[in-house]
Amino acid sequence: MKFIKPETAVWRTKEWLGIIKNLLCARVSQGQAIDELQHYLAQAYPESSVMLLNSARAGLALALGVFQQKVPTKCEVIIPEYICDSVPKVILSCGLTPIFVSVKKDLNLDVSKLEENLNNNTLAVILPHMYAKAADIAQAEAMLMAKGVFLIDDAAQVAGVEINNKPLGSFGDVGVLSFAQAKTIVTGVRGSGGVLFINNKKLLPLFNLQTLPKNTGRAFQLLHFLFAYKWQGWAKKLDYYLQRLHAKLFKDKPNDYYSEIKQISNLEADIALAQFSSLSSRIQQSKEIIAQYSQALRSCEGVLLVQVDRDDLYLTRLIIQSQVTPPKQLAEQLIKQGIKTKFVYGTGSKVYDGSYCSGLLELPLQGLKLSQIEKVVQAVVTH
Ligand SMILES: *Cc1c(COP(=O)(O)O)cnc(C)c1O
Numbered sequence: 356m357k358f359i360k361p362e363t364a365v366w367r368t369k370e371w372l373g374i375i376k377n378l379l380c381a382r383v384s385q386g387q388a389i390d391e392l393q394h395y396l397a398q399a400y401p402e403s404s405v406m407l408l409n410s411a412r413a414g415l416a417l418a419l420g421v422f423q424q425k426v427p428t429k430c431e432v433i434i435p436e437y438i439c440d441s442v443p444k445v446i447l448s449c450g451l452t453p454i455f456v457s458v459k460k461d462l463n464l465d466v467s468k469l470e471e472n473l474n475n476n477t478l479a480v481i482l483p484h485m486y487a488k489a490a491d492i493a494q495a496e497a498m499l500m501a502k503g504v505f506l507i508d509d510a511a512q513v514a515g516v517e518i519n520n521k522p523l524g525s526f527g528d529v530g531v532l533s534f535a536q537a538k539t540i541v542t543g544v545r546g547s548g549g550v551l552f553i554n555n556k557k558l559l560p561l562f563n564l565q566t567l568p569k570n571t572g573r574a575f576q577l578l579h580f581l582f583a584y585k586w587q588g589w590a591k592k593l594d595y596y597l598q599r600l601h602a603k604l605f606k607d608k609p610n611d612y613y614s615e616i617k618q619i620s621n622l623e624a625d626i627a628l629a630q631f632s633s634l635s636s637r638i639q640q641s642k643e644i645i646a647q648y649s650q651a652l653r654s655c656e657g658v659l660l661v662q663v664d665r666d667d668l669y670l671t672r673l674i675i676q677s678q679v680t681p682p683k684q685l686a687e688q689l690i691k692q693g694i695k696t697k698f699v700y701g702t703g704s705k706v707y708d709g710s711y712c713s714g715l716l717e718l719p720l721q722g723l724k725l726s727q728i729e730k731v732v733q734a735v736v737t738h
Contacts, residue, residue, distance in 0.1 A: 414551030
């Protein structure tokens, strides 16, 4: 059976041709795409200094390190309660303490709750835009600047969205962008690319902009991404068992693809350029699919499109809140009809208990045809 499933990457001819060209010409690690991407981003984010990296978490770690250097006495970093676990992990790895603040219905941090959570120990706030839905970043920026608390505009999941004519990622002291699976710009997994935007010019001298180590071995990681994520099937299961085997055999030496901060590879910079060139048309497509879903599910009782609060919204992933049927049960019923769903971060897919972070389930979104949307809607409505 061919499943309708959440896509990890929407790639067109340009991405594939770039991959073939760079592999054939042996330009996987180094090449001109790195400079081209640097140039492209410098123009798209004109008020920021652009640092190309192998992941967004590398950018978070560099920024937190600089903040610590500036203010060594403070050790708390505020993040939303609903977030990708890489973020609290980075905070802990820097020797800092994550402080969790509640989110709003749209799964973004409730900025009105920020002030009451600040204290003399608050070093920084990391403010992500979940699934590309913009958080109240301008309000947070104004308030935190006045209080002398650093702000990271975590645009890991989103490129191509602006607030007050400024791209997300360019607010606060620094911003980040990720090129990992299921973000706006996807070039692979396991350190396939990221960007640090240094927005506060006063901090610039503290960042070491000298050349980082070159990124190697990325052709193999691309194959891993294609088989285990993009095409899934048997390779995904095999990957899962290999990872478990590795964890058993090498308990003291877990796989770590992120700890070393490196350059982006040329191969992945080229895929990123192709993804940026198709960005506006992909955003348009997602908006149309969301509008279809929104209309069809508006009157469906017990199923809420939690982030969709207007017709013209761009999201990278579509999260529903299933208030009556437990998400696990709904997922099982949908899979019988050929529809794969995904559980969300943390405990968000637990049975609905009245809180915003419960009853959540991800439906397929990117790249869906009209007939496929209708099939998913039908299955959700009649489950
Ligand atoms: C994915 C993600 C990150 C980490 O990105 P990597 O490039 O995988 O390091 C950070 N913050 C948020 C909000 C994310 O979704």
